[in-house]
Amino acid sequence: MGEPRVLTGGATAGFAVDWTGRFQGHTPAVVRPRDTAEVAAVLALCTDAGVPVVPQGGNTGLVGGGVPLLGEVVLSLTRLSQMGPVDHAAAQVTAGAGVTLQQVADADPGLDLGILIASRGSATVGGAVAANAGGLRVLRFGPMRAQLRGIEAVLADGTVVSHLAGLVKDNTGYEYPSLLAGSEGTLAVVTAARLRLVPRLRDTVTALVGLGGLDELHALARQAVRQVPGLVSAEFFTRTGLDILVAHAGLVPPWPGPAPAYLLLEASGPGALDALADVIGDREAAVGESAADRGRLWSYRERHPEAAGFLSVPVKVDVSVPAAQWVRLASQAAAVVTDVDPGADVITFGHVADGNVHVNIVPAASADGRHEDAVFSFVASLGGSISAEHGIGALKAPWLPLARTDAERALFARIRSASYSPVRAPVGNQHRDDAAQ
Amino acid sequence: MGEPRVLTGGATAGFAVDWTGRFQGHTPAVVRPRDTAEVAAVLALCTDAGVPVVPQGGNTGLVGGGVPLLGEVVLSLTRLSQMGPVDHAAAQVTAGAGVTLQQVADADPGLDLGILIASRGSATVGGAVAANAGGLRVLRFGPMRAQLRGIEAVLADGTVVSHLAGLVKDNTGYEYPSLLAGSEGTLAVVTAARLRLVPRLRDTVTALVGLGGLDELHALARQAVRQVPGLVSAEFFTRTGLDILVAHAGLVPPWPGPAPAYLLLEASGPGALDALADVIGDREAAVGESAADRGRLWSYRERHPEAAGFLSVPVKVDVSVPAAQWVRLASQAAAVVTDVDPGADVITFGHVADGNVHVNIVPAASADGRHEDAVFSFVASLGGSISAEHGIGALKAPWLPLARTDAERALFARIRSASYSPVRAPVGNQHRDDAAQ
Numbered sequence: 034m035g036e037p038r039v040l041t042g043g044a045t046a047g048f049a050v051d052w053t054g055r056f057q058g059h060t061p062a063v064v065r066p067r068d069t070a071e072v073a074a075v076l077a078l079c080t081d082a083g084v085p086v087v088p089q090g091g092n093t094g095l096v097g098g099g100v101p102l103l104g105e106v107v108l109s110l111t112r113l114s115q116m117g118p119v120d121h122a123a124a125q126v127t128a129g130a131g132v133t134l135q136q137v138a139d140a141d142p143g144l145d146l147g148i149l150i151a152s153r154g155s156a157t158v159g160g161a162v163a164a165n166a167g168g169l170r171v172l173r174f175g176p177m178r179a180q181l182r183g184i185e186a187v188l189a190d191g192t193v194v195s196h197l198a199g200l201v202k203d204n205t206g207y208e209y210p211s212l213l214a215g216s217e218g219t220l221a222v223v224t225a226a227r228l229r230l231v232p233r234l235r236d237t238v239t240a241l242v243g244l245g246g247l248d249e250l251h252a253l254a255r256q257a258v259r260q261v262p263g264l265v266s267a268e269f270f271t272r273t274g275l276d277i278l279v280a281h282a283g284l285v286p287p288w289p290g291p292a293p294a295y296l297l298l299e300a301s302g303p304g305a306l307d308a309l310a311d312v313i314g315d316r317e318a319a320v321g322e323s324a325a326d327r328g329r330l331w332s333y334r335e336r337h338p339e340a341a342g343f344l345s346v347p348v349k350v351d352v353s354v355p356a357a358q359w360v361r362l363a364s365q366a367a368a369v370v371t372d373v374d375p376g377a378d379v380i381t382f383g384h385v386a387d388g389n390v391h392v393n394i395v396p397a398a399s400a401d402g403r404h405e406d407a408v409f410s411f412v413a414s415l416g417g418s419i420s421a422e423h424g425i426g427a428l429k430a431p432w433l434p435l436a437r438t439d440a441e442r443a444l445f446a447r448i449r450s451a452s453y454s455p456v457r458a459p460v461g462n463q464h465r466d467d468a469a470q
Numbered sequence: 471m472g473e474p475r476v477l478t479g480g481a482t483a484g485f486a487v488d489w490t491g492r493f494q495g496h497t498p499a500v501v502r503p504r505d506t507a508e509v510a511a512v513l514a515l516c517t518d519a520g521v522p523v524v525p526q527g528g529n530t531g532l533v534g535g536g537v538p539l540l541g542e543v544v545l546s547l548t549r550l551s552q553m554g555p556v557d558h559a560a561a562q563v564t565a566g567a568g569v570t571l572q573q574v575a576d577a578d579p580g581l582d583l584g585i586l587i588a589s590r591g592s593a594t595v596g597g598a599v600a601a602n603a604g605g606l607r608v609l610r611f612g613p614m615r616a617q618l619r620g621i622e623a624v625l626a627d628g629t630v631v632s633h634l635a636g637l638v639k640d641n642t643g644y645e646y647p648s649l650l651a652g653s654e655g656t657l658a659v660v661t662a663a664r665l666r667l668v669p670r671l672r673d674t675v676t677a678l679v680g681l682g683g684l685d686e687l688h689a690l691a692r693q694a695v696r697q698v699p700g701l702v703s704a705e706f707f708t709r710t711g712l713d714i715l716v717a718h719a720g721l722v723p724p725w726p727g728p729a730p731a732y733l734l735l736e737a738s739g740p741g742a743l744d745a746l747a748d749v750i751g752d753r754e755a756a757v758g759e760s761a762a763d764r765g766r767l768w769s770y771r772e773r774h775p776e777a778a779g780f781l782s783v784p785v786k787v788d789v790s791v792p793a794a795q796w797v798r799l800a801s802q803a804a805a806v807v808t809d810v811d812p813g814a815d816v817i818t819f820g821h822v823a824d825g826n827v828h829v830n831i832v833p834a835a836s837a838d839g840r841h842e843d844a845v846f847s848f849v850a851s852l853g854g855s856i857s858a859e860h861g862i863g864a865l866k867a868p869w870l871p872l873a874r875t876d877a878e879r880a881l882f883a884r885i886r887s888a889s890y891s892p893v894r895a896p897v898g899n900q901h902r903d904d905a906a907q
Contacts, residue, residue, distance in 0.1 A: 122692065123793035123825075143696075165641050178645065179616070192877050201824045202790045203855040204602050204652045205862060205873045207882050208615065211648035215641045232696055255559065259580075259669055262739045263699065302699045304740050353639045356560035387638045388560075418640040425642060436642045440629050444889070445644050451884035 038065050048089060048107045049100065056097035056427060060087075063107040069185060069193060069224040072108070076222065077191030079106060088218045090160025091133065093152040095349060096426025098217050099160065110159045113224055116140065124230045125182055125199045130159025130223050134166075137228060144230035147174030151335060159223040165215030167422030172258065172386040173265045174231055176422065178214035183227030186213055186220075189453050197227045212448075217424050220452040234265065234301040239327040240309050243292030243317040247271075247364045250294045254385040255356075257312045263302035269363070270295050270382035274340045274393075275333060277380065281343035282336055287319045296385065297334050299327075337382040341393040344378055348404045350392040354417035359388050362415060366392045369411045374398040389421040402431075409435055475502050485526060485544045486537065493534035493864060497524075500544040506622060506630060506661040509545070513659065514628030516543060525655045527597025528570065530589040532786065533863025535654050536597065547596045550661055553577060561667045562619055562636045567596025567660050571603075574665060581667035584611030588772060596660040602652030604859030609695065609823040610702045611668055613859070615651035620664030623650055623657075626890050634664045649885075654861050657889040671702065671738035676764040677746050680729030680754040684708075684801045687731045691822040692793075694749045700739035706800070707732050707819035711777045712770060714817065718780035719773055724756045733822065734771050736764075774819040778830040781815055785831040785841045791854030796825050799852060803829045806848045811835040826858040839868075846872050 040048070040063040048063045050056065066072045079086050088108045089099040101107050113129035119141045120126065128137050134153040138146040150156060150168035160166075162184070166177045174180070185195040186209075194209065213223055244250040247269075254267040271294050278284045287295075300309050306322070321327040341347035354362045367379035376397025383391045394404045409419045413435040420429055420436075433442070477485070477500040485500045487493065503509045516523050525545045526536040538544050550566035556578045557563065565574055571590040575583040587593060587605035597603075599621070603614045611617070622632040623646075631646065650660055681687040684706075691704040708731050715721045724732075737746050743759070758764040778784035791799045804816035813834025820828040831841045846856045850872040857866055857873075870879065 120792075120794060122796075124695075125793075165645075167639055171639065175616075176639065178648070179612075188881070192881075194877050194881055195875075196878065198853040199792050200790050200855050200858075201793075202604055202608065202613065202821075202826050202858040203873075204857045204859055205855050205866075205870060206652075206878060207657075207885055208602075208645075208648045208652060209878075209881070211615070211645045212885075215643075215645060220644075258561075303745075308740075353637050355557075355636050356562075356638075357557060359559075384639075389639050416635040418637050418642050420641045421637075421639040422641055429642075433642065436640075438632075440631050441633065441643060441646075444625070444629075444631055444646070447888035448644055448649075448885060451888040452881070 038067070039063070040065070045107070048092070048109060051094060051097055051100050052092060053095070056100040056102065058101040059104050060101040060107045061104065063109050065109045065112050067112050069113070069187065072110070072113070072222055072224050073187045073191040073193055075108060076187055076189055080189045080191070088159070088163070088222045090130065090157035090163070091152070091155040093156045094160065094164060094426060095351070095423045096420075096428040098164065098424055098426035100427070102427055108222065110222070110224070111157065113159070119144065119230070120199065123199050125227055126230060127197055127225055127227050128158045129225050130157060132158045134158065134161055141230065143233055145233045146228065147180050147231045148177055151338065158226050158228070162214050162223045162226055163217050164424045165422070167384070167387065167389070169266050169268065169384070171384060172267060176214075178211050180228050181210040181214060181226055182229050184210040184213055184223060185225040187222045187224055194221065197225065199227045215424070217426065219449055236303060236305055237265070237299060237301040237327065238305045238309055239297065239299045239321045239330045240313060241287050241319045241330045241333065242296045242298065242313055243288070244294045244296060245292070247294050248360045250296045251360050251385060253296055253312065257298050257309070258386055260312055261298070261300050261305070261308040263300040263305045263308070264298065265301055266297065266299040267386040268297040268334045268383070269385045270334055270337050274337050274380040274382055277340040277343055278333070278336055282339065284333065284336065287330070287333065288317060290317075292317065295333065297330065334382065337380070338391070338393070341378070341380050341395050344395040348394040348396055348400050350394065350405055350408045351389070351421050351423040352392065352408060352412040352417055352419055353387060353389040353421035354412060354415045356388050358415040358417065359385070362412065362417065363390050365411070366390060366408060369407050370394055370404055373403045373407045377404065387421065388417070405432065475504070476500070477502070482544070485529070485546060488531065488534055488537050489529060490532070493537040493539065495538040496541050497538040497544045498541065500546050502546045502549050504549050506550070506624065509547070509550070509659055509661050510624045510628040510630050512545060513624055513626055517626045517628070525596070525600070525659045527567065527594035527600070528589070528592040530593045531597065531601060531863065532788070532860045533865040535601065535861055535863035537864070539864055545659065547659070547661070548594065550596070556581065556667070557636065560636050562664055563667060564634055564662055564664050565595045566662050567594060569595045571595065571598055578667065580670055582670045583665065584617050584668045585614055588775065595663050595665070599651050599660045599663055600654050601861045602859070604821070604824065604826070606703050606705065606821070608821060609704060613651075615648050617665050618647040618651060618663055619666050621647040621650055621660060622662040624659045624661055631658065634662065636664045652861070654863065656886055673740060673742055674702070674736060674738040674764065675742045675746055675757065675759055676734065676736045676767045677750060677755055677757045678724050678767045678770065679733045679735065679750055680725070681731045681733060682729070684731050685797045687733050688797050688822060690733055690749065694735050694746070695823055697749055698735070698737045698742070698745040700737040700742045700745070701735065702738055703734065703736040704823040705734040705771045705820070706822050707771055707774050711774050711817040711819055714777045714780055715770070715773055719776065721770065721773065724767070724770065725754060729754065732770065734767065771819065774817065775828070775830070777817050778815070778832050781832045785833055785837050787829040787831065787842055787845045788826070788858050788860040789829065789845060789849045789854055789856055790824060790826040790858035791849060791852045793825050795852040795854065796822070799849065799854065800827050802848070803827060803845060806844050807831055807841055810840045810844045814841065824858065825854070842869065
């Protein structure tokens with residue numbers, strides 16, 4: 034009855050490639066369990082047989098983490114799509130790994146998921162936990178890790194570890210939910226999560242501010258963080274990306290004259306408009322309060338991930354630095370890239386308050402890793418991270434020693450080994466294992 | 471020069487007993503390193519020699535976790551008292567393990583530490599991380615774990631693991647700061663932490679509300695969480711504890727007639743007073759805006775940990791449950807205790823929004839564990855935690871199987887083993903190791 038649990042042959046094609054087409058793998062089989070017990074049975078069987086497995090959620094990742102690059106079996110979790118009733122006393126819900134983030138956000142009219150990412154209609158709870166998804170509201174609600182109030186996961190030998198009661202405080206053991214968040218499938222397969230829900234934002238105001246440069250932009254964002262109690266987002270882009278979107282995506286500029294840099298601020302709650310107005314002062318700005326006006330202002334920022342693609346196949350880099358280094362990163366990233374590829378176009382945008390810049394590159398020279406190498410080395414020299422929110426996956430493993438010491442990587446490898454029961458051989462997704470070190 | 475780094479004989483007495491006097495140990499030596507390198511040298515030496523070590527911070531713990539109960543060497547971290555400059559761009563600071571929480575809170579006039587606990591003048595950063603301290607503002611800022619933006623720690627073999635750049639987003643490895651938070655010294659010795667600072671609260675309003683029962687109290691607290699954007703605290707106590715404090719501590723009742731239950735709400739920011747007034751309605755309440763008035767209202771709640779001690783030597787139990795079970799826990803805890811000790815007095819108070827109740831018991835019968843056993847079994851039947859914020863330590867280890875499955879405890883034991891370099895023998899604080907399982 035129903036659809037088959039195991040796909041083979043041509044039916045596996047869509048599971049063996051990522052949505053951008055940059056990562057193409059192959060797989061003997063896609064297994065689609067319907068509940069945690071079936072996940073446990075599949076993992077125990079594959080571990081006993083020495084067959085590597087790649088867990089896959091909505092397949093919306095950006096670093097190839099869910100693609101069977103070495104011919105692994107794909108463990109697709111999308112059928113773990115059960116969601117429990119919303120617990121109004123706790124403002125929490127338990128969602129299966131295959132539930133999409135949008136479904137969680139829609140579970141209750143008065144509540145919302147703290148995480149807002151562009152791929153929310155396809156991205157799943159399990160994948161968002163494994164990647165520790167970030168997005169547009171991290172400054173207010175934290176990343177996916179901060180939404181976790183409990184987790185259920187299956188170890189490689191089939192052992193089920195479950196702690197889903199939804200306790201706000203619990204100092205009875207190691208913080209396993211936080212450890213799994215961002216572990217990218219290297220420790221266990223997440224089958225369900227207990228998620229906190231946040232009050233749905235009301236009286237939301239969005240403002241787009243034009244600024245003379247990135248130093249002024251960063252200072253204004255900092256001021257907003259300090260002075261606007263209901264601040265939800267502080268996002269940036271520059272004239273470079275906006276000009277491409279105006280030329281190729283039909284966007285109309287927010288006002289006639291261009292600005293070198295744009296800061297999008299969003300706040301909610303009583304007094305949000307006044308507090309934003311105080312911070313913005315007499316700078317050039319557009320303010321939206323209706324859903325339509327806010328959507329129009331957000332579109333400038335939200336369509337930036339597409340911008341580079343209008344020119345050619347882009348190289349996408351996701352990095353973060355300490356706050357004091359943000360202006361250097363955001364303003365010098367383009368020069369760092371053109372040092373190794375003088376003909377490249379470089380588009381920057383991202384999450385100011387998180388120290389996070391997405392560097393999208395349209396190469397002129399060969400995309401042979403030189404662009405990533407240049408940016409990652411620069412970021413490492415600033416004390417930053419080579420993966421702010423996208424993860425390591427298959428893409429960034431070669432550069433991990435730039436970001437983490439030998440002692441840290443050795444410790445992580447031992448923690449990874451600890452996830453396997455000592456009586457069975459530690460097998461699994463070996464290229465993902467390398468990536469996590 | 472200066473004070474000796476190693477204390478022996480009678481000079482160790484103060485380090486071998488906890489501040490409540492309930493946990494009395496003994497130690498051959500107290501070692502007081504001055505920097506991370508000295509911590510590493512001591513741990514490497516002790517590990518090589520097979521000498522167990524207990525790390526100790528401000529010695530303010532409530533579960534015996536820092537006391538050398540089995541004759542361990544005490545590694546006192548209080549001399550790691552260096553604090554870096556406040557990073558205003560990031561609103562962060564790096565503090566040595568021996569810095570007190572009050573010193574962090576006082577580091578900048580516009581910023582504050584998110585954690586507020588009664589022992590803040592003595593409790594240290596290292597101890598607060600190891601215990602994952604909670605306190606009076608968890609609903610707004612989270613526990614100590616949520617304040618961490620980086621950690622430095624030393625493994626048993628002397629390996630230093632350091633990641634202190636203060637990145638808001640970093641998906642390049644396992645979340646080691648969160649793993650160490652609440653690990654109670656079983657994984658590594660915390661030597662420094664990078665801490666986020668929060669804007670110092672302004673326009674703070676405190677309200678004490680009298681209520682007819684704990685169900686009504688819980689409903690009002692939930693309403694405040696939903697409707698008061700600047701809510702910081704939601705604390706409770708009952709007439710039982712208040713009557714003791716009035717009789718023995720000289721407190722004057724907040725208003726003439728007694729109420730069965732009291733809810734303390736605190737909120738800050740523009741509109742806090744109006745938002746609180748809307749929620750409280752026409753209930754009997756006292757509201758304070760000045761520091762003096764607020765302090766007077768807080769004293770009813772903050773002195774509750776002393777109340778039981780006015781009657782006799784208390785048994786103190788710290789538990790939490792899912793929100794939907796809170797009323798059952800808070801209203802039935804006394805009956806659960808008097809079932810096993812009919813003459814006992816039971817005083818309850820704590821953090822409503824965290825599902826957390828402190829059950830303080832004045833036994834009539836022998837304090838042989840029966841009181842803890844009754845409360846912990848009841849809490850386990852409600853899906854709760856036997857340690858909300860105090861930790862496991864030496865006190866609660868026997869009851870841990872009530873809260874965590876065999877699979878979880880086995881996983882935790884393997885993670886603990888992973889902290890030790892595989893080329894050296896895993897030695898250390900064995901009774902603490904047991905406690906963490």
